[in-house]
Amino acid sequence: MSQGPLRVNGRDCAVQAAAGTSLLTVLRNDLGLNGPKYGCGLGQCGACTVLVDGVAARSCALPVEGVAGREVTTLEGLGTRDALHPVQQAFVATQAAQCGYCLNGMVMTTVALLRRTPQPTEAQARAALSHNLCRCGTHLEILAAVQAAAQAMAERA
Incomplete structure (x- = not known):
């Protein structure tokens, strides 16, 4: 034990x-x-x-x-229902989830990505998320959420 x-x-x-x-x-x-x-x-x-x-x-x-x-x-x-983390808010705003099963991994991986690369290119975002599986096919919305979160976090700084 x-x-x-x-x-x-x-x-x-x-x-x-x-x-x-x-x-x-x-x-x-x-x-x-x-x-x-x-x-x-x-x-x-x-x-x-x-x-x-x-x-x-x-x-x-x-x-x-x-x-x-x-x-x-x-x-x-990361955040609360009343005060979402910027990455959570970006995923909501871009409607980046369908079934939602992959969402935890996509959000958490995006948070880690933005900590080390605050303004990632699309290629960097794709590479960071490449090992997270999404069966619903919301990949374009997920990539849009990454960019929206990066922008929101830059505006906050």
Whole structure:
């Protein structure tokens, strides 16, 4: 049994989990955070993406003990219903979701991209999101959301 504080969305959370338990399992089952989704369980689809110290990471393939002492941010930690994060707002404004299953990964990956590249080209956005799967085909709207978020964040600065 692995035990210890886990820092999620700015809060310390006491967690008990067997060694090797995925971060995704703890986030969803123990902490009740439903932003990250279970997709493939292999770290290949991106639905489970969270930020670990600001870097996009696949929580289904990351053992919970691997994030000890690090800051984990989920979709729920970005903004609130009344004050969405600029990336969340851009995805809403551009109608970048259909079924919404990939949305968590797309948003979290976009947040990480804009932290390291505040004004990405379309090619940079495509490359950053290339490992996030979307079956509904809203790729053009997603790319528009990335650019809209970049612009909104630049205007805020």
